[in-house]
Amino acid sequence: MAGEKEEVVLLSFWCSPFAMKARIALDEKGVPHEIREENLTEKSHLLLTMNPVHKKVPVLIHNGKPICESSLIVEYVDEVWTHEPQLLPSDPYLRAQARFWADLIDKKVFSTAWSVWFVKGGPKEGAKEELMETLKLLESELGEKAYFCGERFGYLDLSFFPYYLWIRQLEKTIETGLEVVIEAELPKLEGWMKRCMLRESVSASLPDLDKLRDYIRQLRKKKIDTQA
Amino acid sequence: MAGEKEEVVLLSFWCSPFAMKARIALDEKGVPHEIREENLTEKSHLLLTMNPVHKKVPVLIHNGKPICESSLIVEYVDEVWTHEPQLLPSDPYLRAQARFWADLIDKKVFSTAWSVWFVKGGPKEGAKEELMETLKLLESELGEKAYFCGERFGYLDLSFFPYYLWIRQLEKTIETGLEVVIEAELPKLEGWMKRCMLRESVSASLPDLDKLRDYIRQLRKKKIDTQA
Secondary structure, three states: OOOOOOOEEEEEOOOOHHHHHHHHHHHHHOOOOEEEEOOOOOOOHHHHHHOOOOOOOOEEEEOOEEEEOHHHHHHHHHHHOOOOOOOOOOOHHHHHHHHHHHHHHHHHHHHHHHHHHOOOOOOOOOHHHHHHHHHHHHHHHHOOOOEOOEOOOOHHHHHHHHHHHHHHHHHHHOOOOHHHHHHHHOHHHHHHHHHHHOOHHHHHHOOOHHHHHHHHHHHHHHHHHOOO | OOOOOOOEEEEEOOOOHHHHHHHHHHHHHOOOOEEEEOOOOOOOHHHHHHOOOOOOOOEEEEOOEEEEOHHHHHHHHHHHOOOOOOOOOOOHHHHHHHHHHHHHHHHHHHHHHHHHHOOOOOOOOOHHHHHHHHHHHHHHHHOOOOEOOEOOOOHHHHHHHHHHHHHHHHHHHOOOOHHHHHHHHOHHHHHHHHHHHOOHHHHHHOOOHHHHHHHHHHHHHHHHHOOO
């Protein structure tokens, strides 16, 4: 790719955990790119054209062609810009393992978080337990390693960090008693989160946390007002 | 891998559309493997050990190591046995596109089908329309091509075929009036389904359709009996 004029644009939203995954991946790989902030209540024509099926951020537009869905953007970035650091492991078995956990995170973490913090009258029955169960699986998968794939920050770290950040801020905004449980039962994830936050790629895409908590407060109000 | 003694076992269930994806992938690549049929009402110790998180088929056990989740199995098979036919396109953009549609199929097709055919008193409101909307997107993505990626059967075809087969058999078993709509509005998918069925890899993993309809009838009764 060296020497070629590349146009890399990311349609993003400042506190979207999905967009954050894509931003960290681009920064880790050192791919120069432009971030275009979307207004989610009045989506741009560009977003609607580039992601007509889901109409969601993030969308990576590479030389005019769109790639949608955050996990697929991360894989694409790793496949197109093949230089180090490699985000996914090169061994097929380790790749499958990383994809397995990323898939579990995508399917379970955020949707369960929703049923803990965005439900009128408090968490749905069993939701806190279900979330803790998934987080404990991830705590155990991390084990004594610095990052999920070993000594190096990679695909699974950047796939999980934005959700974990949200979970911690959700609890700080809407207290359900989970903070104490998380701190007591997930010491390894807590240490990992702090390590991740020291990385330049992560801190560069980190939203202002006060602003995020305000956003969470407003979003919750809006979601709860429409619940029966 | 030539010369090495490979042990490839697939934990399967005879009519599982997820297992069928893995079986077609193995057959397309010509990877010798053993199929072990699971009893889903009394899962084997091997299945519970190999897939402790989801406890579901299919699981590919390659030289003793498990790979879970059907789409991840297909990618793994394509990455380990790198000979032709290649199931995923080699171009990163086309790979991202194939993964995008496979992801949409995984997320929307089967779950929506559930709310059409497995609901007491008939389809949930809007479920038939939602399913048709997704199927029409796929009809349009197929367009005039023989297969989703062009002239060659590949990843997206084997990711979608088992679900489409199920949908057609669900409607033949539990009539909701969708058969006429499907035949009228999805002529390209119908032609594609027939083309897929002629392939050896597909016909070898095709369940007995009479038996499948019996299974659907029993499964529906069981699901409906537990609904409020």
